[in-house]
Amino acid sequence: MTTLMSIVVTMIAIMFRCSNGLSMNYYMMNCPMAEFIIQNSVRSALTSDPTLAAGLIRMHFHDCFIQGCDASILLDSTDDNKAEKDSPANLSLRGYEIIDDAKQQLENQCPGVVSCADIIAMAAREAVFFARGPYYDIPKGRKDGTRSKIEDTRNLPPPTLNTSELIKMFGQHGFNAQEMVALSGGHTLGVARCSSFKNRLKNFDSKNDVDPSIDSQFVKMLARTCNAGDNAEQPFDMTRNMFDNGYYNALQRQAGVLSSDQTLMADPRTRPIVNGYAMNQAMFFMDFQRAMVKMGLLDVKETGQVRQNCHKNN
Ligand code: HEM
Structure with a gap:
């Protein structure tokens, strides 16, 4: 019975697999509560401060437009590197603490499994829904990038564009x-x-x-x-x-x-x-x-790391 179950699960997983290695049910086997945990973190934070929904959606956009959706936006600057988040274009980004909270719970439940990039994408989706927008399913399985350079943020659109x-x-x-x-x-x-x-x-x-x-x-x-x-x-x-x-x-x-x-x-x-x-x-x-x-599929990385701490590379 268990073997049959696992064959069925594997078949479903293959069916939902996208060409870029992502799939709708990526965490079904190794972190089945992932979406639920993220949903809870986002909902409880937005219940206290509904204005943060905007922050999460913008964070996803600013992550994906620079180096693809790889959570490069979350990496902190170091002594020898100024990171994206310290660019003037990102100084008013909000909602980092929600991602941290979800990540901490996910690391307790299934360490080293759910990428920071996937957390941002799912958090943005939950934020849209919380604010009474549409609910949509998203492929998961993004890996986290290791590069975050302030100069890359010149590729974000300034508000003066026609x-x-x-x-x-x-x-x-x-x-x-x-x-x-x-x-x-x-x-x-x-x-x-x-x-x-x-x-x-x-x-x-x-x-x-x-x-x-x-x-x-x-x-x-x-x-x-x-x-x-x-x-x-x-x-x-x-x-x-x-x-x-x-x-x-x-x-x-x-x-x-x-x-x-x-x-x-x-x-x-x-x-x-x-x-x-x-x-x-x-x-x-x-x-x-x-x-x-x-947008959530822009330049996603199939291989790479799942950061233990979204603020720094492993
Ligand atoms: C079309 C080109 C875009 C430009 C030029 C642009 C520019 C900006 C600027 C200048 C702000 C205000 C920042 C501040 O004064 O602190 C802002 C806020 C925001 N942007 Fe965009 N944006 C663009 C596209 C997008 C896209 C594609 C999304 C998401 C799908 C997005 C989501 C947001 C949200 C939700 C806010 C409000 C953030 C908050 O209240 O914390 N923007 N954007």
Whole structure:
């Protein structure tokens, strides 16, 4: 009976195996509680602080776009290496403690099995769902990378990019314009700090030069936020902890916070996609989850280490 069971389990495992060595049920045999443990860590942390859902989703994006989804974002700087997390582009990332908590529990249950890269991917997925977004299954089995260099973060998109530049940058990772617009919908959660959008206020005083793509009332709101300093926070949409299509509705009202947000409405190539998601939340959810699964497969490592401590190489 046990032999039969293990044959069936192995067959199922083979069936669900992806071409890149990842599989939906990767931990079924050696850490069956993995998803449950991560789910619990994320849910209990977000119950206390729902704003951290945004942090986890952004962390997954910033991990995958640099060197692939290999948890390089979690490595600490050392005496002879400045790591990605210390780059200005990553200083406002949040939610590291949730990953640490899940990792500690996983190491107690099944030491050396669940990679930090998989924990980030699963935590982001749980965060989307916690915020009432879609739930999607993701392949697992990523290994952790050993390289984390501050200079690599120049490949993260700055908030000043226009649509052509965004299409180009996301295209380099294999995403088309529609997928780029769907992924930008991650901005349905969370906030940007004044330093990320004050470029849009430069000409605020000289009425004629104000960025014409911003609503005139909204630009005043951004300016008021910035009165409190560079770190003052501006929610991307009216429901910062709710995963919905409010971000696209904001773009339609010319109330996108970053230049890189509002440009999606200004450009005729992406405007119809923004309008589509603003009108049809289900379509946004479907495209977002597909694009997230795809993002989670960027340059994944089949071989390599599973870090014991996500902050440092073994
Ligand atoms: C399209 C290009 C993108 C640009 C230029 C961009 C840029 C930014 C910037 C500048 C911030 C604010 C940082 C700060 O002021 O502290 C931010 C926040 C955020 N980004 Fe993006 N981002 C992009 C795409 C994405 C994608 C693809 C995702 C996820 C799928 C994402 C998820 C988030 C989230 C959730 C936040 C809020 C974080 C928080 O509240 O802690 N972004 N992004």
